[in-house]
Amino acid sequence: DEALIKKGAKVFKKCRACHQVGEKAKNKVGPILNDIIGQQAAVVSGFKYSKALKQLNGDGLVWSDENLDAFLTKPKKFVKGTKMSFAGLKKEKDRVALIEFLKSHSQ
Ligand code: HEM
Incomplete structure (x- = not known):
C-alpha cells in the first residue's frame, strides 16, 4: 500500500547513512539493499561482511519479513558480532513500514 511505502521511505532515512537502494545504489558502509527480501544473507557482491553475517549465510538464512x-x-541481538552499528527500530509500525518500503525495491 502506497501510504505504508511512503512512511517506510521516511523511516529508511535512518538507514541512508550506510545503505542505498534504487537503480544507482552502491555499497557504502553497508551493502546495497535492493532485492533484500527473499535474498540469502551476505551475498551482495563487492561487500566485505563480518564473520557473523557470513555465518548466517552458511546457515542458509534467507531474509524474510519475519527475520x-x-x-x-535489535541487530546486535539477532546477529551477535555483526558490524552493523545501529541500535534498532523500537516501533513495530516503523519496522512494518520499512519492510514494505524494502519490498517495493525487491522483485
Ligand atoms: C547489514 C538493513 C541501518 C551498516 C545489513 C543487512 C540488512 C540491513 C538487511 C544485511 C544485508 C545482507 O545480508 O546482505 C538495514 C536497515 C537499516 C540499517 C533497514 C535501517 C533501519 C544501518 C546503519 C548502518 C548499517 C545506520 C551504519 C551505521 C550495515 C553494515 C552491514 C549491514 C556494516 C554489514 C553487517 C555485517 O557484515 O556484519 N543492514 N541497516 N546499517 N548494515 Fe544495515
Whole structure:
C-alpha cells in the first residue's frame, strides 16, 4: 500500500547513512539493499561482511519479513558480532513500514 511505502521511505532515512537502494545504489558502509527480501544473507557482491553475517549465510538464512523484523528490532541481538552499528527500530509500525518500503525495491 502506497501510504505504508511512503512512511517506510521516511523511516529508511535512518538507514541512508550506510545503505542505498534504487537503480544507482552502491555499497557504502553497508551493502546495497535492493532485492533484500527473499535474498540469502551476505551475498551482495563487492561487500566485505563480518564473520557473523557470513555465518548466517552458511546457515542458509534467507531474509524474510519475519527475520528482517527481528534483525531490525535489535541487530546486535539477532546477529551477535555483526558490524552493523545501529541500535534498532523500537516501533513495530516503523519496522512494518520499512519492510514494505524494502519490498517495493525487491522483485
Ligand atoms: C547489514 C538493513 C541501518 C551498516 C545489513 C543487512 C540488512 C540491513 C538487511 C544485511 C544485508 C545482507 O545480508 O546482505 C538495514 C536497515 C537499516 C540499517 C533497514 C535501517 C533501519 C544501518 C546503519 C548502518 C548499517 C545506520 C551504519 C551505521 C550495515 C553494515 C552491514 C549491514 C556494516 C554489514 C553487517 C555485517 O557484515 O556484519 N543492514 N541497516 N546499517 N548494515 Fe544495515
